[in-house]
Amino acid sequence: MKFAVVTFPGSNCDQDAYHAAKDVLGQQAEYIWHKDTDLKGADVVILPGGFAHGDYLRCGAMARFSPVMKSVQEFAAKGGPVLGICNGFQVLLEAGLLPGAMLRNVSLKFQCEHVNIRVEQTDTPFTGACRVGQVLSIPIAHGEGNYFAEPDVIARLEANRQIVFRYSTADGRVIDEANVNGSLENIAGLCNEQRNVVGLMPHPERACESILGSADGLVMFESVMKAVAHA
C-alpha cells in the first residue's frame, strides 16, 4: 500500500512520516508537494507536523488554501483515510475537515516532551489495532495545541464518539494533571463523523522505533495498513 506525505513549505516532520511508512513498515511512500494536486494513487494521506507557511496569521490558516488541500478534501470525502499530525491536525481544523480550533498552550510555552494518551475509540482506520483504554507514550512538540470548541460542539463530539485520544496518566487516568496544554476534555485527537479523518497533536511517527524512546506510535500505522487491506 502507498502512503502520501504532503509537504508544505515549512513542514518538518514529513521525513519522519515518510521514514516510518517506508523504512519501518516497508510500505510505498511518496512526498506530495503542496502545489501538486495528484495524490499519486495513495491509499492513505498524511498531513505532517511542522510550521506550514511559517504558521503566520494562525497555525494552518494559509496551508488550507494550498492547492493540494482540494485533492485531500476530495480524497477524504470519498472515505480515504487521512491523518493530520500536530501541524497537520491544525490544518485539518482550519480546513473544516475536523471541528474546533487550537489556542496557545496554557503554559504559553512550546512544549516538547513525551506524554501519555489514552485510546478512546478503536473504530477509526488509525486505531483499529488498538484496544479501548490503551495508553500510548508519544511525544508532543507544539506551542498551540490547546483544543477549543464551543460546548455544543464538544457535546456532539462526545455523542458521536469522535474524541479518539485524551491526555492521560501512564495508567490511563484522564485528569487535569495529565492535561499538558489546557485542551478541553483533555482532547489530544479527534475524528470526523465519517471516522476516516483523524487528527492528533502528539507525533506517532516519531515513536515508531524503540531507539527513539518509544515504539507506541507504530500501532497507528499498523492500524491503517489493516484498514486499507480490508477495505
Add this chain to the structure above:
Amino acid sequence: MRARVFVTLKPSVFDPQGRTIAEALHSMGYGGVEDVRQGKYFELDLATTEAANAKALAAEVADKLLANPVIESYRIEIES
C-alpha cells in the same frame, strides 16, 4: 482606500496571553487594569474608492482568512 480589521478572541474563549499580560501589569502596579484581551490588527490597502465596497471586501477576506470564526470575531473600520 484603507480598511482596518481588528480580530479578537470571542468572549467565550480563554486568552492565556492576555491573562499573562494582565498579570504582568498587576505586578507592575497597574491594579486598575482589570483584564487584557490580546488581538490582531490588519491594515488593508484597497483599490476601491467606495466605502461600501471596501467594507464588503474587508469582511470577505476577514471571513475567509484573517479570522477563524470558531474562536475569533472581527470589527472593520473604513478610513476615508
